[in-house]
Amino acid sequence: MELREELYEYGKKAKEASLKLTVASTKEKNLALRKIAENLRKNIKDIEKENEKDIVAGKERGLSKAMLDRLLLTSDRIESMASGVEKIATLTDPVGEILTGWTTEDGIKIRKVRVPIGVIAMIYESRPNVTADASALALKSGNAIILRGGKEAINSNKIIAKIIKESLDEVGLPSDSINLVQTIDREAVKILTQMVDYIDVIIPRGGSGLIKAVTENAKVPVIYHDKGLCHTYVDEMADIEMAKKICFNAKVQRPGVCNAMETMLVNKNIAEEFLPQMAEEFKKAGVELRGCKQTKQILKDIKLAEEKDWDTEYLDLILSIKMVDSVDEAITHINKHGSKHSEAIVTKDYESANKFLNGIDASTVYVNASTRFTDGAMFGFGAEIGISTNKLHARGPVALAELTTYKYIVEGNGQIR
Structure with missing residues (x-):
């Protein structure tokens, strides 16, 4: 299967999954999150084994100590990852929150209500914990997510994504709610940024090179997470x-x-x-x-x-x-x-x-x-997808509320204009 065809297949599956997640109850989503945390803990040794492959490859490529630290998954860090997923299960579900409401002179009731964005594509570098954090936040906020991690963490990302998908299957939610792009081909980034029929927003998180590659090609709206100078x-x-x-x-x-x-x-x-x-x-x-x-x-x-x-x-x-x-x-x-x-x-x-x-x-x-x-957990948001340096639509730590949009629900009793 060609790369473009493969990614579009991910898009179709993610769109279908997102429609099911939109109507999933808070109880169902929280059950899935707790199952993900449980299975991350059960598979600590396997995660460490796959992560070691990435660490060895990183050393061979001459990655800096700081980059290797971002890449490393110890048992404590995996436990922290699992705890972060559990924390998200305890947070208030933003979906369905009434932001404001009023009644017009004609007696029509209008409510502004939070709803999921739909399908998110997350493009990120080096830190494999993002795979779990982003998946958990997307799930709780009712969104499907397509993940494209960096080549540095490909083995770590694959096993974490596999555990998450299996956990969703176990609790009866669509496993295609999360899909990890398996290739490290950079062409995948360009293709994802132009999949307007399937992806509602792109979130790149990484260095200036990544941000530039996404913003220069994107037809899909972007919430970018640029460097932290x-x-x-x-x-x-x-x-x-x-x-x-x-x-x-x-x-x-x-x-x-x-x-x-x-x-x-x-x-x-x-x-x-x-x-x-x-x-x-x-x-x-x-x-x-x-x-x-x-x-x-x-x-x-x-x-x-x-x-x-x-x-x-x-x-x-x-x-x-x-x-x-x-x-x-x-x-x-x-x-x-x-x-x-x-x-x-x-x-x-x-x-x-x-x-x-x-x-x-x-x-x-x-x-x-x-x-x-400046961190979602430190701000009391639970985990975060990253820190947005945008001014629209989200700014600062991007957590559950920032992964929603809104729609107007209008109720009448026969009014016409």
């Missing part, structure tokens, strides 16, 4: 100890994820005191620092940052540092170089905080907290 601005009115903890956490706690800090901006009036202390902490953690000329005058042994550094998502223990004159300069820099993901200010000054919150164009803006909190 996140900043933390340390204001002149910052609490030094708080700023050190926040910046260290944002960079070091897990550097290979999209909500990690990539550039630290420091007000010139606090730099002499703050930078040497912060640099010492980063040095202990093995962080490579790259600074602007003013920063290098204080931290003489660090690398001089190049212009491209301000636009680089390292996903590694590398950090760019730039000294700025004011909160206004920090805002200008972030809006120019940021990816509209997550940005933070550390300050005790209300006016600076308010100016930052209002002036930054990003999905999530923080005052005195780490950017690492």
